[in-house]
Each structure stands twice: as C-alpha cells, then as structure tokens.
Amino acid sequence: MKSIIAILGIFLIGATGFAQNKNAKATIEVDGVCGMCKERIEKASIQAKGVKSATWNVDTHQLNLIYNEEKTDLTKIQQSIADSGHDTQAIKAKDEVYEKIDPCCKYRDQQVVDDHKND
Numbered sequence: 001m002k003s004i005i006a007i008l009g010i011f012l013i014g015a016t017g018f019a020q021n022k023n024a025k026a027t028i029e030v031d032g033v034c035g036m037c038k039e040r041i042e043k044a045s046i047q048a049k050g051v052k053s054a055t056w057n058v059d060t061h062q063l064n065l066i067y068n069e070e071k072t073d074l075t076k077i078q079q080s081i082a083d084s085g086h087d088t089q090a091i092k093a094k095d096e097v098y099e100k101i102d103p104c105c106k107y108r109d110q111q112v113v114d115d116h117k118n119d
Contacts, residue, residue, distance in 0.1 A: 020069035023052070028078065030056060030063045031087040031107045033116040040101070044084035048077045 030041050038056050041063060045054030050071025056063045065077065078088040085093050085101040087108075098108065106112045 022068045022070060024065075024067055024069045026065045026067070026074055028063050028065070028074065029061050029089040030081055031061060032056065032058070032105065033107045033113055034058065034104060036102055037086065037105050037107065040084050040105070041081055041086050044081045044086070045077055048072050048080040051077060 032038065032041055035058065038058055041056045042054045045051050045056075045063065045065060048067075050068040051065060052068065053066040054063060063081075065074075067077065075090070078091045081088050082091040082093040083097065085097045085105075087093050087098075098106075104112065104116075
C-alpha cells in the first residue's frame with residue numbers, strides 16, 4: 001500500500017512538471033509604422049484565443065504579449081497578426097491582405113516609412 005501511494009505521489013509530481021504557463025510572456029517583432037498599425041496589431045493579437053495582453057511599440061516594433069500556453073502558442077498569435085496584414089519575425093502577411101491595409105500603413109514602402117519618421 002505504501003508503495004502504491006509513493007508511486008502515485010511521484011506520478012503527480014512529475015505530471016505537474018509538464019503543466020503549461022497560464023501567464024507566459026513573450027516579445028516578438030511586428031512590422032508597422034503608425035498608431036493605426038498599433039491598433040490593428042494589438043486587436044489581431046487579442047483575437048487569438050488565450051492572449052491576455054498585447055502592447056505594440058511603434059518605435060521599436062516590439063509586441064509584448066501575455067498569453068495562456070494551454071490555449072495558444074506564438075505561431076497562432078503570429079498567424080493572427082499576419083492575417084491582419086502585418087509581417088512578424090516568423091510569418092509574412094500575404095500580399096493580398098497587406099494591400100488591403102490603409103495606404104498610410106504600408107510599412108513595406110520605404111517612402112511611407114520615411115514619412116512617418118518625420119512626424
């Protein structure tokens with residue numbers, strides 16, 4: 001009986017070691033140039049199930065995330081962002097989706113990027 005309890009105890013301790021983080025933090029790079037991009041990127045991030053917080057910095061292009069690893073992963077989050085028209089460090093937005101974003105948000109166009117630097 002003692003050995004069964006000991007085995008169950010070891011099993012339970014081992015199983016909890018594989019638990020995923022419900023408040024995982026990550027930072028990824030996302031291309032964009034303005035406040036409208038910020039809104040779109042953060043909204044697309046939050047729409048990924050399990051994302052609790054998403055804050056994108058216009059100057060650094062860094063997206064800070066807090067998410068539940070049991071419900072999502074960085075690939076799914078980055079796909080949601082790419083589906084909104086923004087390139088991430090791992091997934092590039094499809095050209096047809098990128099073309100639908102506002103002309104002032106065309107981060108692949110160097111002239112638009114330069115225009116935002118002067119603001």
